[in-house]
Structures are given as C-alpha cells and as structure tokens.
Amino acid sequence: MTKHDVRKRFIELGAAVFAVALPLGLQASDPQDIIKYRQAVMKANGGHLAAAGAIIQGKVDEHQGQLAEHVRAVQAINKDIPALFPDGSDLGETKALEAVWNKRADFEKRAKDTREKSEALAKAVSGGDNKIIVARLKELQDACKACHKDFRKEEKKK
Numbered sequence: 001m002t003k004h005d006v007r008k009r010f011i012e013l014g015a016a017v018f019a020v021a022l023p024l025g026l027q028a029s030d031p032q033d034i035i036k037y038r039q040a041v042m043k044a045n046g047g048h049l050a051a052a053g054a055i056i057q058g059k060v061d062e063h064q065g066q067l068a069e070h071v072r073a074v075q076a077i078n079k080d081i082p083a084l085f086p087d088g089s090d091l092g093e094t095k096a097l098e099a100v101w102n103k104r105a106d107f108e109k110r111a112k113d114t115r116e117k118s119e120a121l122a123k124a125v126s127g128g129d130n131k132i133i134v135a136r137l138k139e140l141q142d143a144c145k146a147c148h149k150d151f152r153k154e155e156k157k158k
Contacts, residue, residue, distance in 0.1 A: 034089040048073040056137050071125045078118040081111040095153045110147040117143040
C-alpha cells in the first residue's frame with residue numbers, strides 16, 4: 001500500500017467517523033467545547049476548499065490525487081453542517097449569528113445547498129472536465145459566502 005493509499009484511507013475513515021459521531025457527540029458536550037470544535041471543523045473546511053481552489057486554478061500542481069482528497073474532505077464536512085450548531089451552542093466566543101437558531105429553516109436550507117454544491121464539485125472532479133470543475137467550485141464558494149453573509153458575524157478587516 002502506497003503513502004497515497006494510506007492517506008486516502010485515513011481521510012475516508014475520518015470522514016466516516018465524523019459523519020456518524022457528530023450528531024451523537026455534540027449534543028452532550030459543553031457549549032464552549034462545541035464552539036471550539038465547530039470553529040476547527042469550519043477552519044478545516046476552508047483550508048481544504050482553499051487548497052482545492054489553488055489546484056483547480058492552476059496556482060499549484062496537483063500531486064497524487066490531492067484534489068480529489070481535498071474535495072472529499074469538503075464533501076464530508078458539509079454533509080451535515082447544522083449538526084455543528086446544536087441548541088445551546090450560541091453562547092460564548094462564536095461568530096455564529098443568532099439567525100442560525102432563530103431562522104433555523106433558512107439556515108438548514110443554506111446548509112443543504114452547500115452540501116449539494118460540494119457533492120456536485122466532487123462529481124465534477126471525478127469526471128475530470130476542468131471547465132465543469134471550475135464552475136462547480138465557483139458555485140460552492142458562492143454557497144459558502146451566502147451562508148456566511150446571513151449566519152456569521154462579519155470579519156473585521158485587518
């Protein structure tokens with residue numbers, strides 16, 4: 001088994017554990033721990049999306065299928081974003097707006113759109129047509145921005 005195969009299996013295993021454990025584990029956790037976890041997951045999501053974008057836009061060379069691995073990670077993270085925001089996790093050091101909980105149906109609709117866009121990007125990557133991949137990346141980025149616009153505190157400009 002090559003390093004690439006091991007890394008691929010590790011990502012797949014992590015995604016499976018994440019998908020199964022997330023809804024169960026967050027409900028019984030301390031709110032501040034949930035917030036820290038959520039921030040780490042969303043940071044990882046942004047990192048994988050930025051890395052995939054750099055490869056898709058030709059800013060860096062792809063090595064050993066890393067694009068597909070980054071996109072699979074984004075797809076796994078976006079599988080159930082609402083689970084990262086359980087009731088009671090709106091207190092403390094969070095960038096999440098009250099709208100996440102007060103307008104839950106709207107939030108879940110945006111999360112579903114983001115999940116579908118991440119799935120479409122994964123499908124495009126497996127198809128290999130760069131023009132379609134670029135379009136699906138843009139759609140996913142737009143879905144992320146739309147959700148952040150309505151459900152996340154604005155970042156202060158540095």
